[in-house]
Amino acid sequence: MDNRKSESEDVGLHTEGEQEKEVVSGDMNIEMNLDAIKDIRKQYKKIKRYMRSSIYTVAMLDGREQIVSRLLKDQEDNPT
Secondary structure, rough: OOOOOOOOOOOEEEEOOEEEEEEEEEEEEEEEHHHHHHHHHHHHHHHHHHHHOOHHHHHHHHOOOOOHHHHHHHHHHHHO
């Protein structure tokens, strides 16, 4: 059985204006804008769906694929 709680005690949700989640863990205090994370998640899902499609496979074989290649190149140039 899994004895974990569904929500951690360290996580607080603020509902004023934009949604922000404050995570306090040890010495870290992080605030995140949940609306911005939703937009990033939508883009990520759209790109992953594109990568599973046959259109992506054909573009890779033809050498015309630019969307994912550009993202990978940007990541190589700017590692964080």
